[in-house]
Amino acid sequence: MEGAPLKLYGMWSSFYVHRVQLALHLKGVEYEYIEEDLSNKSPALLLHNPVHKKVPVLLHGDRPIAESSIIIEYIDEFWKAKPILPADPYERAVVRFWCHFVDNTLRPSFGVILRSSGEGQATAVDNFRQNLMFLETELRDGSFKGRKFFGGERIGILDIVMGCGLYWNSACEDVLGMKIIDQESFPLFTSWFESFNEAKEVKEVIPPAEKLVEYVKGVLQKMFN
Ligand SMILES: N[C@@H](CCC(=O)N[C@@H](CS)C(=O)NCC(=O)O)C(=O)O
Numbered sequence: 001m002e003g004a005p006l007k008l009y010g011m012w013s014s015f016y017v018h019r020v021q022l023a024l025h026l027k028g029v030e031y032e033y034i035e036e037d038l039s040n041k042s043p044a045l046l047l048h049n050p051v052h053k054k055v056p057v058l059l060h061g062d063r064p065i066a067e068s069s070i071i072i073e074y075i076d077e078f079w080k081a082k083p084i085l086p087a088d089p090y091e092r093a094v095v096r097f098w099c100h101f102v103d104n105t106l107r108p109s110f111g112v113i114l115r116s117s118g119e120g121q122a123t124a125v126d127n128f129r130q131n132l133m134f135l136e137t138e139l140r141d142g143s144f145k146g147r148k149f150f151g152g153e154r155i156g157i158l159d160i161v162m163g164c165g166l167y168w169n170s171a172c173e174d175v176l177g178m179k180i181i182d183q184e185s186f187p188l189f190t191s192w193f194e195s196f197n198e199a200k201e202v203k204e205v206i207p208p209a210e211k212l213v214e215y216v217k218g219v220l221q222k223m224f225n
Contacts, residue, residue: 008032056071084156105131166181171213172220
């Protein structure tokens with residue numbers, strides 16, 4: 001497989017796609033990017049991800065891999081230099097736990113904010129902030145205490161999974177006119193995000209904030225109409 005062509009099927013605004021792009025950029029691996037129109041999916045996407053029919057899909061030679069976190073682990077196992085997951089089995093389990101938390105608890109709790117209004121929305125904001133406080137506490141006293149990134153001195157899988165989606169949170173905050181992740185309540189998390197933002201590879205893959213805000217406006221409008 002060494003030297004086999006590598007193609008990524010993606011969509012510019014998808015943070016799941018940004019996760020895979022960031023992993024590839026961190027590894028310094030070259031790939032061909034193919035933009036999908038999700039309202040008119042290509043036969044290649046349907047062929048390579050027949051179950052979910054979603055991006056991202058990574059095609060390595062003729063082998064397709066779907067689901068962003070599975071793709072990131074594949075990339076880390078295939079291109080071993082500059083590891084994205086820790087070597088120690090317990091530490092691997094810990095970051096996987098937190099990635100699972102981000103995808104299955106934290107992100108869905110942000111989604112509730114977007115779908116609610118009035119008092120319901122205030123409760124949803126509190127709930128999301130309580131969830132985020134778990135990560136703030138881990139940075140202060142727990143597994144990630146004293147670290148620049150969740151991965152230590154360099155960006156790891158939890159940074160990728162948390163960080164790429166956070167641009168969507170920021171765009172949603174802009175559109176809703178609400179500050180939900182404030183520096184005062186989440187000082188360590190905010191400073192982690194600043195370090196993440198400064199990374200060259202992050203700048204390479206995250207679309208401009210204004211473009212994302214315009215896109216999110218459209219998505220939220222569709223949700224409410
Ligand atoms: N769990 C998947 C989620 C991927 C996903 O939701 N992709 C969206 C774009 S952000 C998609 O392709 N949607 C097309 C559809 O639902 O038909 C992952 O982690 O890769």
